[in-house]
Amino acid sequence: MKHTRRLSVCLVVLFLGVASLGAQDFFQPYLGFEKGKAEIKGEQAPYVRLSLGTPLSDRVSVETFLVGQLLSDFPDCGTDLTITEVDSAFALMSGLSATVRLFRDATFNPMAQLSIGNMAVGHAQAEQDFPQLESFFYSSVASGLELHIFKTFTITVLSGYRFAPHEAVVGLSENTLCGPFSSVRFQADFT
Secondary structure, three states, rough: OHHHHHHHHHHHHHHHHHHHHHHHOOOOOEEEEEEEEEEEEOOEEEEEEEEEEOOOOOOOOEEEEEEEEEEEOOOOOOOEOOOOOOOOEEEEEEEEEEEEEOOOOOOOOEEEEEEEEEEEEEEOOOOOOOEEEEEEEEEEEEEEEEEEEEEOEEEEEEEEEEEOOOEOOEEEOOOOOOOOEEEEEEEEEEO
């Protein structure tokens, strides 16, 4: 639990640090929103990802990210997920990503992304203010295609695999959360 809090505080500080770099001429921070699905136990579990990053060069960028994923149905949510029988189960992933693009400046640009960080798995209970979370290692690798619509707006289609080794938790057997995922991402530059 202390590890998760420490990592969360570090990511918030890094998030704010990267955002403040926008005042520099050579940094061009961007904000990304991603919606996707991961295959878990034969079901498509939805997730959302928020990221803040900056290019390091014309073809390489780094970012911090936060991912939220449902693992079972929440009351009044209507997702009908049965990945686990524990109600209101979820996973939160956070960490750093590096993205490499094939071309410097292209309308259609193939890319690869590597992410590494922390995964917290838990479930919300009505009698608790804050859910108890179990913390595990998280990484993923993905490839995709970026579509640069405007100079400051990009749409990316991603497909990849995540490696999230974990113990048996919230009714899930070991390493259940490892598997393929796909998503669509919208990215806007601050400049």
